[in-house]
Amino acid sequence: MIGCAMGETTLTELDDIEALNRAYRARLLRFVAYSTGDVDLAETVVQDCLLKAYNGRESFRGECSVYTWLAHIAGNLVRDHQRTRRFQFWRRVQKTGPDLSELAGTLASGESSAETQMLARERAREVSAALETLSENQRRIFLMRFVDEMELQEICQATGMRMSTVKTHLHRAVKAVRLRLGGRA
Amino acid sequence: MEDHREGNAVHLSDEQFAELLMGGSPARVQAHLAECAECRAEAERVGGAIGDFSEQSRLWAEQWAAARALRTAAQTPRAERASGLAWLVWLVRPQAWAGAALAIALAVGIGVTIEREHSRTTQADAAKTQAGVAAARVEATTVQAQAAKAQAGATMVQTKAAVQAEAAVQSATLKADNALLSAIDGELRADESAPASLYGLAADASGEGTKSAKRISN
Numbered sequence: 001m002i003g004c005a006m007g008e009t010t011l012t013e014l015d016d017i018e019a020l021n022r023a024y025r026a027r028l029l030r031f032v033a034y035s036t037g038d039v040d041l042a043e044t045v046v047q048d049c050l051l052k053a054y055n056g057r058e059s060f061r062g063e064c065s066v067y068t069w070l071a072h073i074a075g076n077l078v079r080d081h082q083r084t085r086r087f088q089f090w091r092r093v094q095k096t097g098p099d100l101s102e103l104a105g106t107l108a109s110g111e112s113s114a115e116t117q118m119l120a121r122e123r124a125r126e127v128s129a130a131l132e133t134l135s136e137n138q139r140r141i142f143l144m145r146f147v148d149e150m151e152l153q154e155i156c157q158a159t160g161m162r163m164s165t166v167k168t169h170l171h172r173a174v175k176a177v178r179l180r181l182g183g184r185a
Numbered sequence: 186m187e188d189h190r191e192g193n194a195v196h197l198s199d200e201q202f203a204e205l206l207m208g209g210s211p212a213r214v215q216a217h218l219a220e221c222a223e224c225r226a227e228a229e230r231v232g233g234a235i236g237d238f239s240e241q242s243r244l245w246a247e248q249w250a251a252a253r254a255l256r257t258a259a260q261t262p263r264a265e266r267a268s269g270l271a272w273l274v275w276l277v278r279p280q281a282w283a284g285a286a287l288a289i290a291l292a293v294g295i296g297v298t299i300e301r302e303h304s305r306t307t308q309a310d311a312a313k314t315q316a317g318v319a320a321a322r323v324e325a326t327t328v329q330a331q332a333a334k335a336q337a338g339a340t341m342v343q344t345k346a347a348v349q350a351e352a353a354v355q356s357a358t359l360k361a362d363n364a365l366l367s368a369i370d371g372e373l374r375a376d377e378s379a380p381a382s383l384y385g386l387a388a389d390a391s392g393e394g395t396k397s398a399k400r401i402s403n
Contacts, residue, residue: 027246039249145207146235174202
């Protein structure tokens, strides 16, 4: 468990589950949904994660950011779910990752043209497809770094991995995405 | 850190490329990008794609979370209504009435069945009780019969004793009567000798000529 010396702001944030929900739900949901490829599971994990964090806020010692702590909890919950045979079954039967193509209209690009938006959607879809070819750890670390924009040290704290391990996973993930996007092998 | 060689050109290695995408840009990498249009174009394409993915996934997550919040907000008043005016909502629902009717019918059916079963049980109990009473009566009758038999036995014993006593009394009376008759007979014989001698009559030695008192016997 990650611990921290709690600051006043952090204490207030953790003591109010509604504030936790408002501040971190969407971010956690994105991370878990793209980590697992399962939106329903992501909903469940995020709910459990926020509740677990709130109930266990006494153990948070402030040695990392709240989000890093939450990502750590969420990662453990995802692993727990993925270990279950039921999840393995449904994972094989139905890969239900968030469909980015349905989000075409949500792309906030009021100034960009329809063609630019279409190209952006296509590129995002390619990245999404590349993520499906990654291992669980590679995908999780890639998302933490490039989607959540976490520092490498924070990723180490959230995953419990050494820096060298994190970098290795990240390099392999970037290479896979590059190849998918037509880069050099 | 090794450069990636492709033909005669030297390009960024995977590690350098990853470092570049992660925001690290050592002078050597920057120098290479300034000279290599191919690596620069690839860095822009991959970096842009990852940026697009990040942006779209962020928007998707925010919309999803907002939609969930709306769903939750929409469910909360419904829950409050359900708690406060549930009975009113229930009244205007035909399904609720149908459900209630079904429940009542089931309850009545179950009640009737239970009552019937109860009646059967009661009747069976009554029959059993009657049988018990009859058995008790039979037993009582048997006991009475035995008592009567015993009484009859006792009566017979009493009767026998009485008969014996009466016989004894009769026997004693008979003996007394016979004794009295014998005494009377003796007196009569003594009176008869004097008149016979007077008139010259000879007395019969066997005594046959004299009358004696008749003896009584049973």
